[in-house]
Amino acid sequence: MLTRVPLRAAIGVATTLLASSLAIAARAEDASPWQRDGHSAVRLLAGSRSGAVLLGGIAFQLQPGWKTYWRTPGDSGVPPRFDFSKSDNVEAVTVMWPAPQKFADGAGGHSIGYRDQIVLPLRIVAKAADKPVTLRAEINYAVCEKLCIPVEAKAELGFNSVASTEDANLRAALDTVPKPANIGDPNPLTIRDVKRDGPKNVVVDVITPDSRNVNLFVEGPTPDWALPIPAPVQHGPPGVMRFSFELDGLPPGAKPDGAALKFTLVGPEKAYEFNTNLE
Numbered sequence: 001m002l003t004r005v006p007l008r009a010a011i012g013v014a015t016t017l018l019a020s021s022l023a024i025a026a027r028a029e030d031a032s033p034w035q036r037d038g039h040s041a042v043r044l045l046a047g048s049r050s051g052a053v054l055l056g057g058i059a060f061q062l063q064p065g066w067k068t069y070w071r072t073p074g075d076s077g078v079p080p081r082f083d084f085s086k087s088d089n090v091e092a093v094t095v096m097w098p099a100p101q102k103f104a105d106g107a108g109g110h111s112i113g114y115r116d117q118i119v120l121p122l123r124i125v126a127k128a129a130d131k132p133v134t135l136r137a138e139i140n141y142a143v144c145e146k147l148c149i150p151v152e153a154k155a156e157l158g159f160n161s162v163a164s165t166e167d168a169n170l171r172a173a174l175d176t177v178p179k180p181a182n183i184g185d186p187n188p189l190t191i192r193d194v195k196r197d198g199p200k201n202v203v204v205d206v207i208t209p210d211s212r213n214v215n216l217f218v219e220g221p222t223p224d225w226a227l228p229i230p231a232p233v234q235h236g237p238p239g240v241m242r243f244s245f246e247l248d249g250l251p252p253g254a255k256p257d258g259a260a261l262k263f264t265l266v267g268p269e270k271a272y273e274f275n276t277n278l279e
Helices: 007-029 167-175
Strands: 040-046 053-062 067-074 081-083 090-095 101-104 110-115 117-126 133-144 148-159 179-181 190-196 201-207 215-219 241-246 260-266 271-277
Touching: 040 133, 040 148, 053 067, 053 110, 053 133, 053 148, 053 167, 067 101, 067 215, 090 133, 101 215, 117 133, 117 167, 190 260, 190 271, 201 215
Parallel strands: 179 271
Antiparallel strands: 040 053, 053 117, 067 110, 067 133, 081 133, 090 117, 101 110, 133 148, 190 201, 201 241, 215 260, 260 271
């Protein structure tokens, strides 16, 4: 039996299917295909195209039990490396780092990084705001369970959407990046003081409403500084969570006096970054 469909209804169905196809295509254009290895996957995300400064992202998916590393990996691990030099119409790319976690590394130390899923936001400056932008990334990172496995991936993505379907994901990732702060700021979670305790020890006093799940990380002025992860000090001053670390892991010939240090203070809900010169 042949069923006749009215022309208006047929046009309506065709229009709906076309709109759905266009929406799927638009969603596909806002993210590159996943590049998968045995334990992880990575891809690029594109935010809305407006002006010369764009928001993008590098999205990672990790299998349960596996992790990857922060820009400073801690006592063990490999920091990710990104090369955007083959991009089109891109002046500069700044990688922004969400607040990391601290993990036992199985060898008596700790590593710093991420589990499950993470998006690293990218601040992308176009050379010309009125010309197409294509981001090309060579991504080198490590994924670890008990052993670490190096991963190399390449991804490419154009920034074309006036209203990207990834904007909400990118804004959410941006909210997890530690906010700039000054030592002594009157935030509920803050660093009150940084001081030397002898020639090799540094003490950092933190104010926090809840000392559970509070971590402090420190970086030197250049990536070749490998300072230890600050450790909580038992029986610190009342109302203060005290951390300390030794001035180990300096590059040959480097002096700690006056060195520019960056502290990342991570609480259960907030995270801040502090810059100070070591006295």
